[in-house]
Amino acid sequence: MAVAGDATQEWSALTEAAEQVDKTLAALPEPTRRTPQQRDEAEAAKNRARALRARYLDAHADTVYDRLTAGCTRALRIDELVEAAATAYPGLVPDADRLAQERGRPQADKEGHEIDQGIFLRAVLRSPTAGPHLLDAMLRPTARAERLLPEFLRTGVVEMEAVRLERRDGVARLTMCRHDRLNAEDNQQVDDMETAVDLALLDPDVRVGLLRGGEMSHPRYRGKRVFSAGINLKNLGSGDISLVDFLLRRELGYIHKLVRGLRVEGADAPWHSPYVEKPWVAAVDGFAIGGGAQLLLVFDHVLAASDAYLSLPAAKEGIIPGVANFRFSRYVGPRLSRQVILEGRRIWAAEPEARLLVDEVVDPQELDDAVERSLARFDGEAVLANRRMLNLAEEPAEAFRAYMAEFALQQALRLYGEDVIHKVGKFAARSA
Template sequence: MPEALVRREARGRAGLITLNRPKQLNALNDAVMDQLGAALLALEEDAGIGAIVIAGGTKAFAAGADIDVMADWSFMDVYQTNFITRNWETIRQIRKPVIAAVSGYAMGGGCELALACDIVIAAGSARFALPEIKLAMLPGAGGTQRLPRAIGKAKAMDMCLSARMLDAAEADRYGLVSRVVPDAELLDHALTLASQIAAFSLPALMAIKESINRAWESPLSEGILFERRALYERFASDDAHEGMHAFLEKRTPTFHHR
């Protein structure tokens, strides 16, 4: 059996999914995302579940993508395998409300995973960043599309172009998160909220979610397509490979702007 990188359980009408790669700070690779997608779909199909919580660990919700896996991929590696599209898009299929319970670092893909959820509850220790520029890459799991919609163009440009990290209070002020709670109360708060939401009519919840997403994401499909192609093109860049290898070797990258 594959390693349980994601744990799934029911807490009354609330479904709880916990990312389970603590040594890697819940870095998101294909195996994690496949298991996350399977857990989400299972809870979507469970008639006893009305809302879903996705949680990480105390140190990190999810510390970005697994760079070690992708450092030597080529453009065709990602293009032919539908990198990101084949497993990240599962969360967009989920019609039940999904709540992210974020403690510690939500970096890169971790921040994008939180952005893909319907409600984001942040602990005081939560930190949000899209640092892909440091690797000569770009946020490619919806970051360049969802972040401006959440916090506005100016602040999204700042985060994406400078790799600026937001603390929980800033993220709350900017509108990236729904509310901030003490660290010790994060999971209880998220599950209480999920239970409260799940107690309402599921068809109504689904209709509300669909309606808000229609208003918020009307042009998103074209943006995602453009972003995905731009991400794939990064794998044809010498600088991107240099950035990733420098990260793995714990040295400062030398970019040649190609």
């Protein structure tokens, strides 16, 4: 068994507490069948272990990370990192078997083992050594994108389940195409989006990126374009939204790549920067709800149809709206941020306040032409250099890392909050 540093006694106490959690849970019925007393018993055992886990990682996160990454010589993505930690440090984070058992259950019937992943990742991201290394690992191209790159370079088109990518006239055109569910986000959508962003950034013939929603087959919006309905609440209620593969990968993966660019090394890396960046334009048809509105905060230019609206209903749903709490005030100020995030205020594109979030508001029939004009304006080397400097000034990497460290744990806790489970359960029942 691996033990970090001289922390033998601390490690022993942690593993004993983790084993006691297993014994306690094994003696109890499923979470939804427990009495209040049994729920308290389970939570007390978990909290004892979590307190020891947090204390251990506060003291030894760098030593643990150093061992898992061979002295920061291995670039592990967050899914690979938690898997390696589960093998090297049993009891520190849930292993693959335990997560697989949880994945097959509705959210209400899970034990919340992902919270232990949140404790671990908070400690890693807090570290001034491990945290930046992990962020850079997450900015590297995915293996899937590298496999698809030759095909994309040859054909200029990649069709995925949730996203269609096409290169035309130097523009990487990403179209979200979950037509039957209003582009609601789930694990698959995050995987497809990161793949598409990677390909756009890796292709030397792409100079600008565009994100837009495709036409829907959903009965209420059939034949109309829609940007995004945000997180798939039905999937959240059924237990199919994960902390690592969705909530954290989304923020540390493709959305962060939209801001910072793609980290490349070796012969492909430019001498002046390890990051390949490009300007990005977004066009909003219909609505940008939740995760859709969060996305707009990292684009260089945002257009919206005059009948569109934006909203961040995460507080009503019980979760945290990604990195919006970090970025939103920069655009609209603290008062409007609280109205939108805490009270669920909807911002219509036609409202004056929308101009704080949207650069151009145009008639729906004129949106196509307005998009093409904006793409032409953002095709230039000076644009690229200046957006890099703006992003450095507006969103320092250290400030982003500090936010993500706390987000890793707080969002994990929210996933298993009783209010969240109740709300998404009701949503899933209505959608059945």
